[in-house]
Amino acid sequence: MKKAALILVILVLVVLSVIAVRHYKPVVDKSECTGCEDCVKVCPTNAIQVQEEKAEIVDSTCIDCRQCVRTCPQNAIKAAK
Ligand code: SF4
Ligand code: SF4
Numbered sequence: 001m002k003k004a005a006l007i008l009v010i011l012v013l014v015v016l017s018v019i020a021v022r023h024y025k026p027v028v029d030k031s032e033c034t035g036c037e038d039c040v041k042v043c044p045t046n047a048i049q050v051q052e053e054k055a056e057i058v059d060s061t062c063i064d065c066r067q068c069v070r071t072c073p074q075n076a077i078k079a080a081k
Contacts, residue, residue: 024079025062026069030054032076039068039077 035053040046047061048068055076057068069077 025059025064026057026066026077027080028055028057029076029078032074033072034074034076036073038071038073042067042071 033053033055035050035055037050037055039055040048040050044065044067045061045063047058047063049056049058057077066079069079
């Protein structure tokens, strides 16, 4: 019985962790973005593309390191809820 409860607790923690990570993916506010590409230079997974002077993040490649959030001089990238 104790073992089953422990497994259940671990499963709940794993699910909550996955939800928390997915919950805070960065999002670009395109009205603030100037297309400077500073975020592109610091992204370790090449998850950011700039087209027509607006940055866009590819969610499937982003590892949520938040380097882009810290780097953007316009504060245009937010850790979205
Ligand atoms: S660093 Fe900021 S302003 Fe520059 S391209 Fe990226 S999101 Fe846009
Ligand atoms: S959070 Fe990290 S991996 Fe995701 S787009 Fe920004 S710099 Fe790239």
